[in-house]
Amino acid sequence: MGAFTRIPADTFEQIQTNAGILLYNFDPANPTVKDEDIICPTTGGVNARCVPTYSDLGEDVDNCPANLLELKNVDSWDCGLEFTSLGTSPKSIRLALGAADIDSNDPTHIIPRRMLKVTDAQDVWWVGDRADGGMVAICVRKALSTSGFSLQTTKNGKGNTSVNLTGHVTVDTQDHVPMEFYSTGPVQSGSGEEI
Secondary structure, three states: OOOOOOOOOOOHOEEEEEEEEEEOOOOOOOOOOOHHEEEOOOEEEEEEEEEEEEEEEOOOOOOOOOOOOHEEEEEEEEEEEEEEEEOOHHHHHHHHOOEEEOOOOOOOOOEEEOOOHHOOOOOOOOOOOOOOOEEEEEEEEEEEOOOOHHHHHHHHHHHHHHHEEEEEHHHHHHOOOOEEEEEEEEEEOOOOOEO
């Protein structure tokens, strides 16, 4: 085997496996999952994105090399999660709609709204397994559905709802990127046993 035909010794630890789950609440320091925090079943996996948009202050400067690092700025970040939901609970439909309410008099009734409220956005977590028994977790801050509700049905099949959640900053968090990441090895219990 050649000197450059090899992989890192910790490759197994780094590999993320399976589709993971979407959660309304999660604490990476205490990685337990409550059933009521699971947002919905999904199909086809989950796509997480955190993509910067740059401006280049040197692009119109004579004799300036292209992509001069010192003259590049990060203008914004597009952060979010895209997935196909199989869930039709009132909470998952409301999440897909974005600006909507669950009727306080009839919890089976979801009402889209013309006006957006700050409270329509909420933190959403994706958490997946690592091959070593650890986890990878992503939190989208102030996630809001930006693609609306779209249900596709099929004969003899399952209805699919496409959901695109986009993270947002607020007046109080203007300097923050609305996505955070965690990657940890197997969690140890107080007795030293892996959970």
